Amino acid sequence: MTQLALVIDLNVCVGCHACVTSCKQWNTSGWAGPLVDENPYDAHPTGTFFNRVQMFEVGTFPNTELVHFPKSCLHCEEPPCVPVCPTGASYKREDNGVVLVDYDKCIGCKYCSWACPYGMRELDMQQQVMKKCTLCIDRITDPSLPEDRRKPACVLACPTSARLFGDVHDPDSEVSIAIRERGGYPLMPEWATKPSNHYLPRRKTRMHITEDDLRRADNPLRHEDITVYTGEETLDDVTW
Amino acid sequence: MHPAFSVILLTTLLGAGQGVFLALVTGQVYASIKLIEAQDASFYVGGSVITIILLISGLIASFFHLGRPERAWRAAAKWRTSWLSREVIILPALMILVAFYGLVHWLGWTNPLFIAGADALPIDASLVLGVIGAVLAFALFVSTAMIYANVEFIAEWHSPLTVANFTFLGLGSGFMLAAAYSAALGNHLVTFYGTWAVIFTVIGLVSRGASLLRNRHIKPKSNLQSAIGVRHRLITQRAQGFTGGSFNTREFFHHAPPAVLQRMRTSFLILVFPVPILLIAIAYVSQSATLPIIAFLLQYTGLIAERWLFFADAQHPQNLYYQSVA
Numbered sequence: 299m300t301q302l303a304l305v306i307d308l309n310v311c312v313g314c315h316a317c318v319t320s321c322k323q324w325n326t327s328g329w330a331g332p333l334v335d336e337n338p339y340d341a342h343p344t345g346t347f348f349n350r351v352q353m354f355e356v357g358t359f360p361n362t363e364l365v366h367f368p369k370s371c372l373h374c375e376e377p378p379c380v381p382v383c384p385t386g387a388s389y390k391r392e393d394n395g396v397v398l399v400d401y402d403k404c405i406g407c408k409y410c411s412w413a414c415p416y417g418m419r420e421l422d423m424q425q426q427v428m429k430k431c432t433l434c435i436d437r438i439t440d441p442s443l444p445e446d447r448r449k450p451a452c453v454l455a456c457p458t459s460a461r462l463f464g465d466v467h468d469p470d471s472e473v474s475i476a477i478r479e480r481g482g483y484p485l486m487p488e489w490a491t492k493p494s495n496h497y498l499p500r501r502k503t504r505m506h507i508t509e510d511d512l513r514r515a516d517n518p519l520r521h522e523d524i525t526v527y528t529g530e531e532t533l534d535d536v537t538w
Numbered sequence: 539m540h541p542a543f544s545v546i547l548l549t550t551l552l553g554a555g556q557g558v559f560l561a562l563v564t565g566q567v568y569a570s571i572k573l574i575e576a577q578d579a580s581f582y583v584g585g586s587v588i589t590i591i592l593l594i595s596g597l598i599a600s601f602f603h604l605g606r607p608e609r610a611w612r613a614a615a616k617w618r619t620s621w622l623s624r625e626v627i628i629l630p631a632l633m634i635l636v637a638f639y640g641l642v643h644w645l646g647w648t649n650p651l652f653i654a655g656a657d658a659l660p661i662d663a664s665l666v667l668g669v670i671g672a673v674l675a676f677a678l679f680v681s682t683a684m685i686y687a688n689v690e691f692i693a694e695w696h697s698p699l700t701v702a703n704f705t706f707l708g709l710g711s712g713f714m715l716a717a718a719y720s721a722a723l724g725n726h727l728v729t730f731y732g733t734w735a736v737i738f739t740v741i742g743l744v745s746r747g748a749s750l751l752r753n754r755h756i757k758p759k760s761n762l763q764s765a766i767g768v769r770h771r772l773i774t775q776r777a778q779g780f781t782g783g784s785f786n787t788r789e790f791f792h793h794a795p796p797a798v799l800q801r802m803r804t805s806f807l808i809l810v811f812p813v814p815i816l817l818i819a820i821a822y823v824s825q826s827a828t829l830p831i832i833a834f835l836l837q838y839t840g841l842i843a844e845r846w847l848f849f850a851d852a853q854h855p856q857n858l859y860y861q862s863v864a
Contacts, residue, residue, distance in 0.1 A: 318779070343782040350779030352859060354762070356770045364776065367766050369859060381619035382688070384626060385612040403612055406605015409622050411789060412539070415691040415760065417856025420785040426605025483767045486760050486855065489691065497767055 301375060301395035302433055303466045303494035304453070305473040305482055306368050309501050311460040313351055313366030320455035321349040321370075321431075328436055330401060334424040346422045348431040349452055365500065368461070370452070371418040371431035372485060372493035373397050379410035379419065388428070395467075395494060396435055401427045415489050433463075466494050539692070540789050541849035547599035549682060550711070550841045552629070553704060555592030556675040557712010557738075558585060558719070559636055561731055563668035565716070571659055574730050579643040582664070585719060586640025593633050621684040628678045635671040639664055679705040686848075693756045694852045699749040703848075706742035707810070710735055711841055714814055714834040721821070721830040728830055732818040739837070743811045746844070750803070753851055760855040775862040786860050792850040802847045809840025 325348055326333040335345030349370040356363050373390075377397045380388050387403035388410050390396070399410075399419075404427035411419040411428060419430045434450040437443065447454070453463040464473035473496070476482055482496035510516070562585040569576040601607040613626040642648065642664040650660035683704035686695040713735035720727040762773045778787075792799075814833040821829035 337782070344780075344784055346785070347780075352775065352779045353777040354766055354768070355774045355776050356768055357772055365766065365768055369779070378691070381616075382622065384614070384616050384620045384623035385609070386615045387612075403609070404606065405609045405613055407603065407613070407622065408605075408789060409620075409685070411785070412689050412854070413691065415855040416765075417786045417790065417854070417859055421605060421789070423785075485767060486764050488759050488764055499767065 299395065299467055300393065300465045301373070301467045301494050302438065302464070303373055303395075303473060303496070304370070304433070304450070305462040305464075305466075305476050305496045305498060307460040307462070307476075307480075307498040308365060308367065309460075309498060310458040311351075311366040311368060312458055313353060313364075314457060315351050316455045316457055317368055317452035317461060318347065318349050318351055320451040321434075322347060324434060324437070324451035325432070330432075330436075331425060333429065334422050336423055344423070346420050346429050348420075348429065363500070368452075369416070369418070370495070371397060371433075372416060372491075372495040373431075373433065375492035375494055376490055378413045378415070378489075378491055382409050382413040384409065391435075394439075394465075396433050397430070398432055398435060399428050399430060401425065401429075404428050415486055415491065416493075438463075466496070539849045539852040539854060540792055541846040542603055544599050544602035546842055546845040546849070548596045548603065549704065550838065550845055551592050551596035551599060552678065552682060553708025553841070554711040554715055554838060555589050555596060556632070556678055557709045558592065558715045559589040559632075559639075559712070560672055560675050560709060561713045561716035561734070562586070562589070562639075563665075563672045564734070565727060565730065566665060566668055568730070570665065575726050577725065577727070579646060579648070581723065581725070582643040583640050584723075585716070586636050586643070588715070588719060589636045590633060590640070593629065593636070597629060597633075621681050621688050624681040625678065625685060628674055628681055632671060632674040632678055635667055635674060639667040639671055642667060676705070679708055691855050692852045693758065694749075694753045695848075697749065697752065699745055699752065702745035703742065703749055706738050706745055707841060707844065710739035710742045710810075711834065711837055713738055714818075714830070714837050717818065718831040718834040721827045724827060729822055732822060732830060735833075736815050736818055739811060739815055746810075756853075758853065758855065760858060762858050765855070765858040775859075778860050778862060781863060786856060790854045790857055790860070794850060799847065799850055802843045802850070806840045806843035806847060809836050810844055811840075813837070813840075 322333060333346040335343065337343045338345065349368060352367045352369055354365045354367055356365055373396055377390055380390055380397065384407065385403045385405055387400040389398060389400065391398060406421060406426040406428065408421055411421065419428050422429050437450060438448050440448065449463050453461045462473050462476055464471040466473050466477065468474060476498060477496045480498045482498050484493040484496055562582055565574065566582065568574045601610065604610055613623055615623060617623040617627055648662045648664050650662045653660045680701055683701040687697060687700035690696050713731050717728050717731035717735050720731055763769055814837040817829045817833035820826065
């Protein structure tokens with residue numbers, strides 16, 4: 299079975315919000331109707347988004363780092379939001395595991411949003427139906443697009459390639475390899491939701507400098523300096 | 539969680555409605571085995587009308603909770619998995635049964651169909667409808683409460699105590715209403731219903747008190763570390779991704795200062811439990827016809843505060859992601 303998902307690399311995310319705006323642009327322009335905003339240019343702007351980027355400061359100054367945290371539906375393998383839906387509007391696609399809402403069936407009771415521990419679902423203020431990330435289902439299943447463009451808008455927009463997209467059930471896919479080899483982890487593993495989306499942790503890039511590196515043991519020029527100094531004044535002591 | 543007034547009214551009105559119907563059926567069973575004085579048909583017809591009015595008011599209130607009320611009929615689809623769907627099916631079924639129950643009494647179709655036991659319990663059509671309705675009323679208590687108790691992420695709700703609270707507080711207010719109804723009619727059932735109302739209210743106090751105590755010591759299963767997957771004791775949110783509000787900041791936060799919560803807690807603990815019990819006790823001594831009515835009205839007001847706090851007390855783990863605006 300296929301389970302499409304995102305793998306988000308927190309190590310390279312710079313928090314630029316390109317995924318947020320491209321997601322909004324793509325998904326507000328599609329056949330499913332707009333992602334409504336209210337007061338967008340006024341006081342108290344609010345609106346529906348599938349994707350948000352949050353920022354968390356870890357540690358105390360000066361030992362702090364800022365974690366940029368993109369947050370969208372995790373397309374859980376055991377989505378708790380689906381069985382609670384009274385109408386069947388909320389469902390998980392059999393063929394690719396994407397969790398979707400049928401906007402024509404949703405009655406806007408908000409029960410699914412209560413049943414999502416991650417707060418990934420948002421009720422559209424004007425359409426009054428529940429909305430959530432579709433993994434750009436209209437892009438990724440569109441055979442008229444070239445194959446390398448059949449990806450969610452956020453993945454295509456990310457300037458640092460922090461977002462990977464693929465089938466997490468295929469052990470040889472880019473996402474599975476990334477999860478396996480780079481410590482990919484799910485959010486809130488304490489619940490039995492089994493999120494499909496994974497996050498790759500921050501990694502420290504460290505230089506390892508040995509004594510030999512300092513002495514430049516492998517520098518060939520080092521051996522060419524054959525002058526033997528025995529305490530006399532050299533050019534280095536001259537003030538120019 | 540944000541206490542939505544529609545849901546507060548829905549759950550309290552339905553609870554009182556189911557309770558008053560159960561009171562009618564209880565009274566009828568007691569009367570048919572001659573433990574209490576039998577009432578004429580108009581008592582049950584009037585009681586059924588009160589029940590239906592409460593159930594319909596609850597249903598109307600529920601529509602205000604829906605974004606798309608015109609599609610509400612769809613909610614019956616997923617009864618295999620969703621308690622909300624089960625509630626949506628049981629509620630109209632109960633309404634129809636109560637309507638038939640009242641109709642049977644009104645038309646006087648109360649000749650015993652057969653007599654159970656050795657001349658002990660005459661069973662007529664209204665009793666059969668009443669008992670089926672009673673089963674439905676209990677099923678409705680369970681499904682309404684399970685909508686909340688089944689949400690494992692909200693620890694304050696995820697407990698059998700939620701079902702007990704909904705059931706006993708509903709029964710308490712329903713029997714209190716039956717006592718008020720009897721007092722208004724001036725019949726002798728005030729004591730009978732009043733006693734049961736006090737019993738259910740006291741059990742409700744025990745279970746609601748237990749849930750209040752339980753909620754004080756809840757250790758959240760999720761924390762910011764597991765929410766973003768960074769292992770550090772000190773994580774502070776600096777930005778939640780937007781400056782204005784969103785659905786997440788409106789639906790899952792009550793935005794009320796702690797003093798309001800404390801006030802709500804105190805007022806419901808006074809209005810739901812000691813005051814109605816005291817008023818019923820005084821009414822028992824003074825034979826007053828108005829005190830039971832006041833007792834019900836005060837208890838119902840208190841139940842609105844109780845339900846408000848039920849929502850406001852609930853901490854959703856998604857709130858971990860929405861702790862700071864800037």
